[in-house]
Amino acid sequence: MGFFSSWREQTRGVVQQSKLKPQAGVEEIEEIEKDLGVNLSALSWLPGFYSIPPEVQIAGSKSYQEGKIYGMDAASGAAVAALEISPGDHVLDLCAAPGAKLCMLADLLKDSGSLTATDISAHRLAASRTMLIKYDLGNRCRLFLADGTTFSLLPLRGGVDGNATKVEEEKPALDNPDEITKRRYDPTGTLYVDSTVYGEWKGTKTAKEKKAAKRLKYMEDALDRVGGRESELIFYGKASGIVGMKVADVFRSHSLLEDEVSHNGYDKVLVDAECTHDGSLKHISKYEQWGWDTFERRFFNAGRMSSITSLQLQLLRNGFSLLRPGGKIVYSTCSLTKAQNEDVVQKFLDLEPSAELRVIKGSENWPCKNGGLPHTLRFNPSSSKTSGLFIAQIHKHDRLRFE
Ligand SMILES: C[S@@+](CC[C@H](N)C(=O)[O-])C[C@H]1O[C@@H](n2cnc3c(N)ncnc32)[C@H](O)[C@@H]1O
Incomplete structure (x- = not known):
């Protein structure tokens, strides 16, 4: 594994980059500098990011x-910047956890x-939910x-799905996602359509609620048996459009017909896909402790590589199917x-x-450096002073490329 040892040499001493909350004014920056005992040095190429000695x-x-501050590698920040977010965009982050890019998007x-x-x-x-709540970004x-x-x-x-019914009249409100799951399915996994509506999110689960969630496990198993896991809503903010909606409407499945996506698809989608993490400084340092044999065993075998690339392609294709024409992924x-x-x-x-x-x-x-396809980019730890990252921005046309 000579490649990794020489690679590690080159990347030792890479500065860490941090993102400040956007509201941070000069006074707040001075306060943070005092607290950290260092001068923050703004990254010239990425607004809102500062480098901090390792x-x-x-x-x-x-x-x-x-x-007031969260640690995030600048290359990750660049992946978010590549989405070219505009005010009012409806954004989907398909592989969001543990949530650094999600926070920046918010x-x-x-x-x-x-x-x-x-x-x-x-x-x-x-963990992403905890971050959103901590930074008040949810x-x-x-x-x-x-x-x-x-x-x-x-x-x-607009806060309400064009086709879903927002319930105006008084209905029992739910603030506990377990309760919602319970009402959505019977033990065989059959969908309950009821008129229960979402109340305001009341925070994460108490110990009692966690116990109740365990008891509900059999329902999840039943669901798996009847073919396919449903999505589970684990957090929603006050202005997410969920409060006051019927449970059944929030989970109304879409046929994803072209017409529906054209009118109501996402403006921007991020697919920060599951991968072998071989460019991530954080992961590389973990394997220094666990041993490079473990890394090799986990990732450098044909079966694992083929299933990971097939997952990546599926994620990209599904993200693209949810994007409106004219949108970016x-x-x-x-x-x-x-x-x-x-x-x-x-x-x-x-x-x-x-x-x-x-x-x-702005790139x-x-x-x-340029990637191997037109307009794709590669952050290389040895020259970028960031973690390694590949970024591609893809546009969805109204018309087919070959027409
Ligand atoms: C590179 S990490 C994402 C990092 C995240 N974007 C961030 O900035 O913190 C990849 C994520 O993909 C998730 N993942 C793997 N398979 C998935 C799938 N089929 N659907 C959704 N997420 C998946 C993993 O659980 C992991 O959290």
């Missing part, structure tokens, strides 16, 4: 605990549009524990292998005639 422990600081949207996020890992998605968010390769819920434009991974990046994107382009790679606005100043 020896500074952000997590223990008052600024971090008070939610930051950029401020008090407009909506943000829907999915992830297949319950504990990682719960107002317009919905978090679904769901498979991003099949997720099919469209945004709630960003595909990123923290792997630097061609198989998980250029090859996946090329297969995708071959299958989707209405997809086109586009230049990312001419980014410290990255």
Whole structure:
């Protein structure tokens, strides 16, 4: 594993980058500098990001605990910037956990549009929820524990889905997601259609609620048996459009007919796909402890590589199917292998005639190199002073590329 040892040499001492909350003014920055005991140096190429010397422990600081600062690699910030978020956008983050990019997306949207996020890992998605709450960024968010390769819920434009019924009259309100699950399914997994409506989100579960959730496990098993896990809503903000909606309407399945997606698809989709993480400094340092044999065993076998690239392609294709024509999707991974990046994107382009790679606005100043396909970018840890990342921005045309 010579490659990794020489690679590690080069990346030692990489500065950490942090994102400040957008409201941070000069006074607040001075306060944070005092608290951390260092001068913050703004990254010239990425607004809102500051580099901090690697020896500074952000997590223990008052600024971090008070939610004024969060640690995030600048290349990850670039993947979010590549979505070119505009006010009012309806955004989908298909592999959202543990939530750094999700927080930045919510930051950029401020008090407009909506943000829907999915992830297949319950504990990682719960961490995203904790982050949104800590940084007070969840107002317009919905978090679904769901498979991003099949997720099919469209945004709630204007706070209310065009086709769903917002319930005006008094109905029993729910503030406990377990309760919602209980009412949605009977033990055989058959969908209950009732008129229960969502109340305001009341925070995460108490110990009693967690116990109740365990008891509900048999229902999930029943669901799996009847073919396919449903998405589970694990968080929603006050302005997410969920409050006051019927449970059945929130989960109304869409046929994803072209017409429906054209009118009501997402404006932007982020697919920060599951990958082998071989470009991520955080992961690489873990394998320094666990041993490189473990890394090799886990990732460098043909079966594992083929299932991961097939997952990546499915995530990208499903994200694209939920995007409105004229919208943009960003595909990123923290792997630097061609198989998980250029090859996946090329297969995708071959299958989707209405997809086109586009230049990312502002990227001419980014410290990255061109990827192996036009307009794709690669952040290389040895030259970028960031973690490794591949980014592609893809546009969805109204018309087919080949027409
Ligand atoms: C690279 S991480 C995402 C990091 C995240 N975007 C962030 O900035 O914190 C990839 C994520 O994909 C999730 N994942 C794997 N398979 C998935 C699937 N089929 N559907 C949705 N998420 C999936 C993993 O649980 C993992 O959290």
